[in-house]
Amino acid sequence: xxxxxxxxxxxxxxxxxxxxxxxxxxxxxxxxxxxxxxxxxxxxxxxxxxxxxxxxxxxxxxxxxxxxxxxxxxxxxxxxxxxxxxxxxxxxxxxxxxxxxxxxxxxxxxxxxxxxxxxxxxxxxxxxxxxxxxxxxxxxxxxxxxxxxxxxxxxxxxxxxxxxxxxxxxxxxxxxxxxxxxxxxxxxxxxxxxxxxxxxxxxxxxxxxxxxxxxxxxxxxxxxxxxxxxxxxxxxxxxxxxxxxxxxxxxxxxxxxxxxxxxxxxxxxxxxxxxxxxxxxxxxxxxxxxxxxxxxxxxxxxxxxxxxxxxxxxxxxxxxxxxxxxxxxxxxxxxxxxxxxxxxxxxxxxxxxxxxxxxxxxxxxxxxxxxxxxxxxxxxxxxxxxxxxxxxxxxxxxxxxxxxxxxxxxxxxxxxxxxxxxxxxxxxx
Numbered sequence: 001x002x003x004x005x006x007x008x009x010x011x012x013x014x015x016x017x018x019x020x021x022x023x024x025x026x027x028x029x030x031x032x033x034x035x036x037x038x039x040x041x042x043x044x045x046x047x048x049x050x051x052x053x054x055x056x057x058x059x060x061x062x063x064x065x066x067x068x069x070x071x072x073x074x075x076x077x078x079x080x081x082x083x084x085x086x087x088x089x090x091x092x093x094x095x096x097x098x099x100x101x102x103x104x105x106x107x108x109x110x111x112x113x114x115x116x117x118x119x120x121x122x123x124x125x126x127x128x129x130x131x132x133x134x135x136x137x138x139x140x141x142x143x144x145x146x147x148x149x150x151x152x153x154x155x156x157x158x159x160x161x162x163x164x165x166x167x168x169x170x171x172x173x174x175x176x177x178x179x180x181x182x183x184x185x186x187x188x189x190x191x192x193x194x195x196x197x198x199x200x201x202x203x204x205x206x207x208x209x210x211x212x213x214x215x216x217x218x219x220x221x222x223x224x225x226x227x228x229x230x231x232x233x234x235x236x237x238x239x240x241x242x243x244x245x246x247x248x249x250x251x252x253x254x255x256x257x258x259x260x261x262x263x264x265x266x267x268x269x270x271x272x273x274x275x276x277x278x279x280x281x282x283x284x285x286x287x288x289x290x291x292x293x294x295x296x297x298x299x300x301x302x303x304x305x306x307x308x309x310x311x312x313x314x315x316x317x318x319x320x321x322x323x324x325x326x327x328x329x330x331x332x333x334x335x336x337x338x339x340x341x342x343x344x345x346x347x348x349x350x351x352x353x354x355x356x357x358x359x360x361x362x363x364x365x366x367x368x369x370x371x372x373x374x375x376x377x378x379x380x381x382x383x384x385x386x387x388x389x390x391x392x393x394x395x396x397x398x399x400x401x402x403x404x405x406x407x408x409x410x411x412x413x414x415x416x417x418x419x420x421x422x423x424x425x426x427x428x429x
Contacts (some may be wrong), residue, residue, distance in 0.1 A: 015108040016044050020112055023118035027245040032121050034291050035240025039128035042233035043135050044071055048228030050288075052141055052159035054334050057218040059143045059413025060425040064183045066147070070135045070154050077155065079104060082163050086171045087126070095174040098167050114163045117243065125240065133162055139334030140197030145411055147420050149405045156395045157196060161388050163240055165192055169380065180380040181251070181373065182235055186348045187294025187384050194341015195388040203396045206331035206407055208412050216393060220280055227284035234291045238298035251362075252298040255306035256291065259298075262307050263290020266314025287318035289339045297354060301361045305354030309347060317343050352377040 048067040052060040053073050074082075084102035091099055099248040100106075105123070132153040141150070164186050166176040182188055207215065216225055239253035267286025271280040293313035294306055301309070320338035324330050332338070352373035355361035397403055406412075409420035418424060 002082050006383075008065035010324065016130055020111060022114065022116045023177030025244075026119070028115075028243065029117045029121055029324055031245035031249065032117050032125050032240055032243055036121065036125045036128055038233045039125070039132065039240065040071075042230055043067060043132045045126070046226050046229030046233050046234060047135055048226065049222050050230060050284075051142065051334055053219040053224075053226060054139075054217045055417070056215060056415070058417055058424075060218065060417065061421060061423055062147070062416035063138060063142055065421060066138045066150055067135050069151060070138070071131050073151060073155060074106055074131045074134065074158055075127060077158055078123075078417075080250060082130065082158060083123060083126065086161055086167045088166075094172060095177065096167075097164055097173075098171050100196075115243065122243075125243075127184060129189060129237075130158065130166075133185075133193050136189070136193040136274060136336055136340055136353070137197045139198060139336040140201045140332045142320055142333040143416060144333075144406055146203060146404060147409055147416075148403060149399050152399050152403070153200075153395060153405075155285075156399075157380055157392060160391050160395060161196065162188075162192060165384055165387060171417025172221040175380050175383070178376050178379070179368065181351050182296045182348065182380070183299035183351075184238045184295045186292070186344045186351070189378050190292045190295060190340040190344025191348065191384050192344075192352055192388050194339075194344055195385050196335045196392040197336035198330070198341060198378055198398060199392040201330050201332040201390055201402070203393065207333065208327075208329045208409060211325065211329055215282060224280060224411050226282055227287060231287060231291065234260070242299060246388050251302070255301055255303055256294055256298050258303050258306040259294030259310035259313065260287050260290040260423025263287055263293065263313040263317075266290075267313045267318050270314065270318050285321075285339060286314045286318070286333065289313045289343045292340045292343035293317070293350075296344070296348045299362075300351055300355035302354075304360045305350075309350050309354065312346060312350065313343050345385075348375055348381050350379050 037156045044067065048064050051067065052063045055063055083098065083105075084100055085098045088098045088100070088102040090097050108119060109119070110120070110125075111121040134157055137154075137157070138150075167173045169180055169182050169188050170176070180187070201277040209215070214304070234256055235253050237255040240248040242249040242252055264283045264287035267289065268278045271282040290310040290313045294309050297305065297309055317339050320342040321335050324332060324335070324338045352360065353370055355364055355373065357363040357371050381425075396405060407416065407419060
């Protein structure tokens with residue numbers, strides 16, 4: 001399938017506001033239903049366990065609580081209008097934002113279709129992407145943000161930052177018109193959340209004791225379990241974004257797996273050479289970097305391109321992590337920006353390269369050169385970085401002014417599990 005045909009096909013499916021009547025495809029419906037469950041599985045329990053294992057034991061429940069609460073609040077916001085303003089017809093404002101015709105889904109029925117799948121399924125599938133995006137940011141402010149501030153930040157960020165960026169790229173907005181290629185969320189999700197994470201870490205400030213006090217993960221088996229769930233769930237994330245049960249989904253799944261494997265091994269070998277021993281934390285972090293970096297390219301590149309993207313992710317994200325922590329001394333607690341943000345940028349730019357048919361990809365649009373496509377990708381990345389940075393900062397400052405962002409010093413020392421929730425993960429400690 002060449003890119004031009006593929007782009008047209010995806011455009012029809014990804015624009016429910018202009019969806020055409022058709023017959024239900026049961027195979028496609030079954031696959032997207034499965035993918036929806038897999039993507040939700042990435043957040044609950046995958047990301048939750050991954051993050052909870054990475055923090056200190058006194059904060060593990062607080063991270064689980066944050067991911068769980070975000071899942072619930074984003075789901076309600078999605079129904080209350082976020083879905084509508086991304087995926088419905090915005091009329092004269094369509095290039096900027098969608099319309100309000102689908103607020104609370106008044107006309108939704110069991111026979112409503114988007115392309116050849118039920119709109120109920122499309123609604124749920126896209127909701128799971130909206131859930132995991134603010135949940136990723138949790139890793140930047142872990143162990144020091146108030147629970148109430150987290151709820152307000154996640155709510156406002158979803159509406160002010162995620163909603164317009166998602167519409168611009170996936171909902172028929174102006175970046176979609178320019179031909180930006182973001183198959184499963186390298187820009188919409190990883191760049192967007194990564195930049196917000198960096199801004200949040202800077203506004204909140206460092207954890208008490210950072211960087212002189214060691215703050216290792218408290219439970220590595222939990223980290224690896226969560227990482228494994230993320231890997232499996234990511235097949236729904238990327239291959240599910242084809243919205244079809246065919247070769248396109250199969251190729252997306254294959255390149256996702258190659259990218260993850262290459263990123264994991266690359267990170268592991270770099271650590272091995274630099275520090276003398278390969279670490280479990282390193283190999284799973286490299287896997288996440290590989291997955292995030294292959295995400296925008298997953299529907300457009302071949303296996304060889306995925307291999308190069310995965311290796312690049314392992315190298316670039318490893319050194320970005322070292323630079324942010326050791327040189328800049330920014331306390332992005334769980335490395336959200338250097339892994340997801342930097343990985344999303346790298347993957348989005350390389351999509352424009354390895355999607356070219358001469359490099360094993362599915363092909364660029366007719367008349368579009370590699371340089372042209374990379375230029376469009378770079379523009380979309382730059383716009384997203386600017387939008388996310390500015391509005392994340394403003395949201396944080398407003399919340400800080402009104403209710404405060406950070407727990408007290410005593411609460412931070414005590415741990416957020418007891419201080420905010422009066423519960424503990426391990427009663428024998």
